[in-house]
Amino acid sequence: MxxxxxxxxxxxxxxxxxxxxxxxxxxxxxxxxxxxFIISIITIFIGAMFKIMHWANxxxxxxxxxxxxxxxxITALYEIQxxxxxxxxxxxxxxxxxxxxxxxxxxxxxxxxxxxxxxxxSAQ
Numbered sequence: 528m529x530x531x532x533x534x535x536x537x538x539x540x541x542x543x544x545x546x547x548x549x550x551x552x553x554x555x556x557x558x559x560x561x562x563x564f565i566i567s568i569i570t571i572f573i574g575a576m577f578k579i580m581h582w583a584n585x586x587x588x589x590x591x592x593x594x595x596x597x598x599x600x601i602t603a604l605y606e607i608q609x610x611x612x613x614x615x616x617x618x619x620x621x622x623x624x625x626x627x628x629x630x631x632x633x634x635x636x637x638x639x640x641x642x643x644x645x646x647x648x649s650a651q
Contacts (some may be wrong), residue, residue, distance in 0.1 A: 559602050560637060567595035596633075600625050602635055612643050 574588030607613060607621045621640065624632035 534566075534642070557641075560599060560606075560641075563595045563599040563602065564633060564637060567592045567599060570595065596629065599633055600629055603633065603641075606641075 569592075570588045571592035574585050574592055577583075577585035590611075604622060604625055607618055610618070618646060621632070621636065624635075
């Protein structure tokens with residue numbers, strides 16, 4: 528009986544460890560950026576469609592989309608400001624771009640600009 532309980536508790540411990548590692552992988556900066564980008568684009572487009580069609584819950588979808596877009600911008604700016612590989616001028620350029628044209632800046636940053644930061648983090 529004790530061996531059965533020991534195996535069961537070991538099985539639970541391995542599953543909780545797997546969940547912790549999955550959570551840790553999801554909460555890395557790159558994943559936060561990509562997940563918030565996808566959620567914001569989808570909810571903003573669907574919310575706009577709901578608003579145009581005068582359907583219910585359009586406001587909630589737009590608020591969720593804007594909040595996830597805000598998470599994307601804050602996470603990207605945090606990553607840019609804490610990077611040691613990007614010089615001061617480039618940090619200023621990215622900050623101004625995110626303030627003035629957040630949508631275009633986010634797409635360009637995720638597609639091209641983030642590669643410098645990713646190479647820097649993987650080298651350490």
